[in-house]
Amino acid sequence: MATKDPTAVERANLLNMAKLSIKGLIESALSFGRTLDSDYPPLQQFFVVMEHCLKHGLKVRKSFLSYNKTIWGPLELVEKLYPEAEEIGASVRDLPGLNEFYEYHALMMEEEGAVIVGLLVGLNVIDANLCVKGEDLDSQVGVIDFSMYLKNEEDIGNKERNVQIAAILDQKNYVEELNRQLNSTVSSLHSRVDSLEKSNTKLIEELAIAKNNIIKLQEENHQLRSENKLILMKTQQHLEVTKVDVETELQTYKHSRQGLDEMYNEARRQLRDESQLRQDVENELAVQVSMKHEIELAMKLLEKDIHEKQDTLIGLRQQLEEVKAINIEMYQKLQGSEDGLKEKNEIIARLEEKTNKITAAMRQLEQSDNDLLTQTRTIAMSLVKYASSDTQDQYKLVKDISF
Numbered sequence: 001m002a003t004k005d006p007t008a009v010e011r012a013n014l015l016n017m018a019k020l021s022i023k024g025l026i027e028s029a030l031s032f033g034r035t036l037d038s039d040y041p042p043l044q045q046f047f048v049v050m051e052h053c054l055k056h057g058l059k060v061r062k063s064f065l066s067y068n069k070t071i072w073g074p075l076e077l078v079e080k081l082y083p084e085a086e087e088i089g090a091s092v093r094d095l096p097g098l099n100e101f102y103e104y105h106a107l108m109m110e111e112e113g114a115v116i117v118g119l120l121v122g123l124n125v126i127d128a129n130l131c132v133k134g135e136d137l138d139s140q141v142g143v144i145d146f147s148m149y150l151k152n153e154e155d156i157g158n159k160e161r162n163v164q165i166a167a168i169l170d171q172k173n174y175v176e177e178l179n180r181q182l183n184s185t186v187s188s189l190h191s192r193v194d195s196l197e198k199s200n201t202k203l204i205e206e207l208a209i210a211k212n213n214i215i216k217l218q219e220e221n222h223q224l225r226s227e228n229k230l231i232l233m234k235t236q237q238h239l240e241v242t243k244v245d246v247e248t249e250l251q252t253y254k255h256s257r258q259g260l261d262e263m264y265n266e267a268r269r270q271l272r273d274e275s276q277l278r279q280d281v282e283n284e285l286a287v288q289v290s291m292k293h294e295i296e297l298a299m300k301l302l303e304k305d306i307h308e309k310q311d312t313l314i315g316l317r318q319q320l321e322e323v324k325a326i327n328i329e330m331y332q333k334l335q336g337s338e339d340g341l342k343e344k345n346e347i348i349a350r351l352e353e354k355t356n357k358i359t360a361a362m363r364q365l366e367q368s369d370n371d372l373l374t375q376t377r378t379i380a381m382s383l384v385k386y387a388s389s390d391t392q393d394q395y396k397l398v399k400d401i402s403f
Contacts, residue, residue, distance in 0.1 A: 007105040014053050015112040020149040021049040029126045036128040041148070043128065048142040053116060058104020126397070153303050297380060306372050313365050316358050323355050 025042045036043050103110050107116075330351070332342055 005105075008363075010056060011105075011107045011112045014049070014056060014107055015115060017144060018053055018116050018119060019050050021046045022122060024149060026122060026125060036126060038130050040128075041145075043144075045145055045148055048144055051142070052144065053107055053113075057103040057109065059101055059103060062189065072221060246247055302372055302376055306369060309365050309369055309372075311363055313369075316362050317364070320355065320358050320362070323351055323358070327351055327355075 021042075025046045028042045029036055032040075038044070107113050149200075327348065330348060333344070
């Protein structure tokens with residue numbers, strides 16, 4: 001039996017593992033139903049398998065320190081020359097420059113590489129969120145976990161059992177949510193029952209208070225009825241006594257009616273006398289009112305005269321101020337000129353004489369104002385006495401004011 005090429009077997013094994021890894025990743029991602037992250041196990045195994053495929057047949061780079069086998073060189077060259085995945089799949093074998101990095105029997109140099117590129121197109125249905133910041137990408141290649149791709153009857157049973165457990169967990173979550181809602185409903189009902197019990201207790205207390213009030217009101221009503229009956233009896237007795245008294249007074253009135261007629265005639269005569277006296281008093285009051293108007297008119301004239309004299313006094317004061325200003329001015333001029341001293345002395349003497357006359361006139365006006373004010377106050381006091389005195393005193397006060 002002819003032996004197979006070990007490198008061909010390696011390429012076939014890697015291709016099969018890539019198929020299983022991509023298929024398992026797509027199926028698990030679709031059943032997972034969410035965006036994948038870097039901690040998702042099938043995604044981690046996919047990257048491990050792809051790393052093994054890319055490192056198959058990779059040439060050893062020689063350096064001064066050690067030999068280093070890295071895949072970043074060909075990947076950078078592929079990215080620069082062919083950025084689109086379709087073009088990479090179509091011409092993966094004929095890419096220039098790959099011979100510098102891979103052996104002739106490497107997976108990327110054979111047909112298996114093109115098949116893997118075609119398989120990678122199916123990963124477009126997966127949403128993944130990867131963050132390579134801080135990751136050590138130069139570490140050793142990870143180990144492929146074949147247990148994820150080997151299935152037996154026990155695994156199938158475990159899968160069915162997992163599905164049943166998931167359904168049971170879903171039912172458990174639904175029951176817990178329903179229980180939580182029922183607990184909240186029960187709590188609200190308990191709070192409502194407590195509030196109703198409190199309101200019921202309050203109503204019972206209010207009902208007891210109302211009953212006590214009704215009993216008190218009934219007792220007060222009974223007491224008031226008893227007092228009403230007693231008052232009614234006393235009133236009837238009083239009415240009987242009053243009736244007897246009224247009859248007695250009626251008899252007395254009949255006997256004294258004659259005397260009342262005489263008293264009525266006397267009162268009528270007094271009323272006529274009082275009416276005549278009232279008429280006389282009203283006439284006197286009219287005279288007094290007219291005299292009061294005349295007095296008010298005289299006071300207004302006096303006030304007008306006082307205001308005019310005050311205006312005159314103000315004018316005289318202004319003239320006095322002007323004279324004083326002239327005196328000061330003349331005095332200042334007198335100091336500056338000694339030749340006209342005599343003439344200026346005469347002018348000053350005349351001005352001082354004029355000032356004395358104005359001052360005397362002002363004093364006379366002030367005295368006149370004081371006399372007018374005294375007369376006004378006397379008239380006002382007389383009016384006050386007139387308003388509060390009787391008729392004879394009013395006649396005397398009127399004569400004094402007229403005088």
